[in-house]
Amino acid sequence: MAHVHRPDGPVALVGRDVELAQLRTLTTAARAGHGGGLLVRGEAGIGKTALVDAGADAAEAAGFHVLRCRGFRGEGDVGFAGLHELLHPLLDRLDVLPARQRAALEVVFGLADGVPADRLVLGLATLGLLEEVAQQTPVLVLVEDLQWLDPSSAETVAFLPRRVAESRVLVLATTRVGDEERSSWERSFPHVLSLTPLHERDAETLVRATGADLPAKVRTRILQESSGNPLALTELAAQHSRSGGQSSGEAPAALPRRLEEAFLGEALLLPTATRQALLVAATAEGAPQQEVLQAVRSLGLSDADLLPAQRSRLLQLSGDRFTFRHPLISSALYDSAGSSARARVHGALAAVTRDPARAAQHRAAAAMGWDEDAAEELDGVAQRALGRGAAAEAATAWRRAAALTAELDRRAGLLASAAEAARQAGASADAAVLLTEARAVTAPTQHRTLRRAARTDWLLSMTADHQGRGAVDLVDLAAAMPGPDERTEVLAWAATKCSVLQEPEDVRAVVRAALREQDTDRPLQRVALALVDPGAPLDPATFERFRAQAQQTDGVLLNCLAFSVEDAGDLAAAQGCWSTAVEVAHASTRTSDEVTALCGRSTPRLGRGDLPGGLADAEQALHLSLELDLPVVAAMAATVVARARAWRGERERATQALQQARTLPAAAPFTRVHASAAWAAGVLALTEGRHADALADLQGAAVNAAVALWAGGDLAEPAARSGRPDLVADWSRTAAAAVEANGSPHLAMLLERSRALLARADRAQAHFEAALAHGVRSGAAFDLARTRLHYGEWLRRERRITEAREHLTPALEAFDSLGALPLAERVRQELRAAGAEPTPVAAEQDVAVRSLTAQELLVARLAAQGLSNREIADQVYVSHRTVGSHLSRVFAKLQIARRSQLVAALGDEARPA
Numbered sequence: 001m002a003h004v005h006r007p008d009g010p011v012a013l014v015g016r017d018v019e020l021a022q023l024r025t026l027t028t029a030a031r032a033g034h035g036g037g038l039l040v041r042g043e044a045g046i047g048k049t050a051l052v053d054a055g056a057d058a059a060e061a062a063g064f065h066v067l068r069c070r071g072f073r074g075e076g077d078v079g080f081a082g083l084h085e086l087l088h089p090l091l092d093r094l095d096v097l098p099a100r101q102r103a104a105l106e107v108v109f110g111l112a113d114g115v116p117a118d119r120l121v122l123g124l125a126t127l128g129l130l131e132e133v134a135q136q137t138p139v140l141v142l143v144e145d146l147q148w149l150d151p152s153s154a155e156t157v158a159f160l161p162r163r164v165a166e167s168r169v170l171v172l173a174t175t176r177v178g179d180e181e182r183s184s185w186e187r188s189f190p191h192v193l194s195l196t197p198l199h200e201r202d203a204e205t206l207v208r209a210t211g212a213d214l215p216a217k218v219r220t221r222i223l224q225e226s227s228g229n230p231l232a233l234t235e236l237a238a239q240h241s242r243s244g245g246q247s248s249g250e251a252p253a254a255l256p257r258r259l260e261e262a263f264l265g266e267a268l269l270l271p272t273a274t275r276q277a278l279l280v281a282a283t284a285e286g287a288p289q290q291e292v293l294q295a296v297r298s299l300g301l302s303d304a305d306l307l308p309a310q311r312s313r314l315l316q317l318s319g320d321r322f323t324f325r326h327p328l329i330s331s332a333l334y335d336s337a338g339s340s341a342r343a344r345v346h347g348a349l350a351a352v353t354r355d356p357a358r359a360a361q362h363r364a365a366a367a368m369g370w371d372e373d374a375a376e377e378l379d380g381v382a383q384r385a386l387g388r389g390a391a392a393e394a395a396t397a398w399r400r401a402a403a404l405t406a407e408l409d410r411r412a413g414l415l416a417s418a419a420e421a422a423r424q425a426g427a428s429a430d431a432a433v434l435l436t437e438a439r440a441v442t443a444p445t446q447h448r449t450l451r452r453a454a455r456t457d458w459l460l461s462m463t464a465d466h467q468g469r470g471a472v473d474l475v476d477l478a479a480a481m482p483g484p485d486e487r488t489e490v491l492a493w494a495a496t497k498c499s500v501l502q503e504p505e506d507v508r509a510v511v512r513a514a515l516r517e518q519d520t521d522r523p524l525q526r527v528a529l530a531l532v533d534p535g536a537p538l539d540p541a542t543f544e545r546f547r548a549q550a551q552q553t554d555g556v557l558l559n560c561l562a563f564s565v566e567d568a569g570d571l572a573a574a575q576g577c578w579s580t581a582v583e584v585a586h587a588s589t590r591t592s593d594e595v596t597a598l599c600g601r602s603t604p605r606l607g608r609g610d611l612p613g614g615l616a617d618a619e620q621a622l623h624l625s626l627e628l629d630l631p632v633v634a635a636m637a638a639t640v641v642a643r644a645r646a647w648r649g650e651r652e653r654a655t656q657a658l659q660q661a662r663t664l665p666a667a668a669p670f671t672r673v674h675a676s677a678a679w680a681a682g683v684l685a686l687t688e689g690r691h692a693d694a695l696a697d698l699q700g701a702a703v704n705a706a707v708a709l710w711a712g713g714d715l716a717e718p719a720a721r722s723g724r725p726d727l728v729a730d731w732s733r734t735a736a737a738a739v740e741a742n743g744s745p746h747l748a749m750l751l752e753r754s755r756a757l758l759a760r761a762d763r764a765q766a767h768f769e770a771a772l773a774h775g776v777r778s779g780a781a782f783d784l785a786r787t788r789l790h791y792g793e794w795l796r797r798e799r800r801i802t803e804a805r806e807h808l809t810p811a812l813e814a815f816d817s818l819g820a821l822p823l824a825e826r827v828r829q830e831l832r833a834a835g836a837e838p839t840p841v842a843a844e845q846d847v848a849v850r851s852l853t854a855q856e857l858l859v860a861r862l863a864a865q866g867l868s869n870r871e872i873a874d875q876v877y878v879s880h881r882t883v884g885s886h887l888s889r890v891f892a893k894l895q896i897a898r899r900s901q902l903v904a905a906l907g908d909e910a911r912p913a
Contacts, residue, residue, distance in 0.1 A: 150390070413448075782820070
């Protein structure tokens with residue numbers, strides 16, 4: 001038998017000069033402070049490991065701190081296993097992190113008890129830790145076999161590459177091709193390198209380097225069958241040597257299968273006991289060496305049985321772990337073993353594995369048929385995983401537990417738990433499938449499971465592309481609930497769906513009737529009723545009672561209240577309610593709920609005239625919802641950004657946000673998003689003097705009654721200028737009815753102003769005066785200023801110059817203060833026409849403030865309030881060093897040198913957002 005040398009070192013990288021050069025370029029850039037990420041993808045055996053190992057060796061020689069972790073087949077169900085391996089050397093530096101971020105890592109590593117780790121906070125904590133190390137020495141994060149890394153760790157790794165651009169950190173990862181479920185990883189890395197087969201000349205060089213004495217005809221066949229795959233070239237050469245040059249005569253199998261056959265052929269040459277011991281190592285891959293050896297001994301084998309495999313280089317000891325020469329070896333050994341052999345090995349490993357989660361998973365894998373004890377163990381594993389924030393792994397454990405239990409009631413509960421965990425992990429499609437499975441086995445008497453599943457279904461339908469149960473279906477479910485609290489809660493979900501999805505009146509009537517049958521002393525019942533009955537506004541006492549109770553309940557119910565009072569016309573109450581939701585969610589580290597509340601608060605803030613505050617909320621919500629994959633929230637936030645920027649005269653930014661809102665996925669079924677986008681487009685056209693376009697766009701807001709009620713206040717001006725006052729009639733009737741029902745002074749101002757703009761000259765003044773009276777009571781500074789502008793324009797046309805100035809001057813002050821440049825310039829033109837000399841346009845300092853990005857402005861405001869960098873990092877969800885970078889740019893743009901100068905430099909923008 002001819003000896004075959006398996007090339008390593010430079011020979012193993014033959015034909016990879018271009019790829020090595022790219023890796024060196026990225027490493028040099030990272031060393032200079034321009035970090036990034038590279039994902040190396042390719043089929044099994046294409047040379048990914050050889051390439052990244054060479055990169056790691058070069059980086060280490062250049063002074064990089066190299067941090068490694070690797071995914072192992074079958075270990076993806078252990079939450080944060082990869083992150084433990086990656087960050088364990090840095091745990092002594094946790095104190096440098098902001099409090100919330102430090103707490104997230106402490107919970108994940110079991111160093112402290114606390115709320116489950118939020119995925120965004122955890123990603124920022126990991127980023128902050130790496131940035132801290134990179135201050136002393138550049139860092140290379142090397143992750144091999146990303147496709148097998150546990151989902152929670154993989155998600156954290158994917159968070160990093162695009163966020164290390166300003167630090168000395170390079171993230172280098174490998175993954176196999178064809179993994180459609182995780183193709184999003186490629187979007188996470190700024191650079192993706194797809195390794196292609198070797199060219200014929202390089203392939204032949206590699207075959208010759210094996211040292212195998214191959215006849216020319218055999219060498220030619222191996223070159224053809226290997227298709228330029230380096231592993232195939234060497235292993236097929238070895239297989240030829242082992243077979244003594246004999247061929248089976250069969251047509252060659254697909255390349256991965258050929259490689260597995262080659263590895264199995266090599267293993268078959270080993271003693272039987274060695275092959276049995278290898279199966280243990282393959283099943284336990286990634287486990288500590290002692291656990292593998294204990295399991296080997298428990299099966300009547302000895303440590304020495306592994307030596308032949310080590311001598312043949314199928315297996316090697318790396319640190320305290322056994323690793324295979326290539327992952328295909330372990331998968332080939334495991335897949336070729338019979339089910340009884342695998343179960344026996346899993347049972348042996350379960351008995352010796354110290355980690356409870358892995359032990360439970362081995363016991364479950366060893367189960368043949370129903371196994372209630374294994375199901376119970378997995379239930380405990382899932383609960384602990386969810387408690388640490390590993391929602392994806394919790395969902396997997398609960399799903400497996402459900403498959404092991406024969407008791408239908410218990411199975412239904414486990415599937416409902418799995419669905420909620422999958423939803424929390426962002427796996428919306430998986431959650432929907434699990435809900436269907438749970439519903440199929442849930443008995444009508446399992447009220448708790450039915451309600452839990454329905455809650456997950458409802459939450460999913462509010463934030464993802466999932467239709468879920470309809471409002472009438474939820475009414476039927478509520479009727480089956482045993483207690484009034486449960487019935488009211490389910491009906492509140494139905495009412496929210498009616499409001500958000502603009503269900504027809506017959507559906508709203510069903511929900512309304514069911515709610516009226518409930519105990520009216522419950523605040524939630526009144527909140528829900530207000531969502532489906534415009535004639536049932538909330539009184540202040542009920543509002544405060546619900547806010548107080550919501551401190552201990554799910555923050556989503558606060559959203560119900562906020563929507564109800566907003567739709568009823570009370571923007572001040574809506575803003576207060578959303579603020580409470582923001583505070584509750586932030587305190588409990590529920591980032592997704594906080595983002596939803598920030599987005600919700602942006603609308604009443606903007607509606608009440610706080611352009612800077614509304615824009616800050618919307619920008620932050622847009623940024624975070626994209627991070628957290630909340631497309632519906634992102635689309636809604638983008639519409640508010642577009643409207644705010646349109647009023648500020650930032651046409652390009654407004655157009656970009658509007659386009660983003662209209663193209664984000666999953667927003668299609670939500671009329672509120674469509675209506676809000678139409679409103680933003682109308683405002684943009686209005687500020688540019690395109691009145692016909694503005695009229696057409698604003699009419700598009702009619703698809704959602706709640707949005708149309710407020711957007712309609714902008715209809716009168718373009719309608720009057722386009723000669724189409726008739727197009728305002730429907731809105732006027734709706735607004736008048738709403739004012740009659742809720743008494744909103746803000747809405748009354750918009751109604752009277754619209755009447756004034758469309759009225760005959762002898763009647764306009766009375767409407768303007770009424771609008772001003774309502775506006776002063778409303779506290780809506782922006783719309784009050786717009787009313788003064790319209791009144792001033794009318795007075796000047798009536799040649800009542802002195803009176804016109806009395807209204808135009810305070811309007812200009814308000815617009816300048818709020819940064820509404822198009823309206824401010826319009827007022828200045830009116831004042832000049834009235835013979836006045838208006839205040840000058842924005843000073844150089846104001847221009848500098850407007851040059852700040854939304855994130856820079858938010859950080860600057862918080863710094864002006866006296867918060868430290870770490871406190872700001874926890875507040876706005878960035879790393880503490882990113883805060884420092886933002887402040888450096890702020891100081892440069894504002895031409896200041898100290899934090900104490902921020903208040904003066906920011907001017908009106910210094911007030912809290």
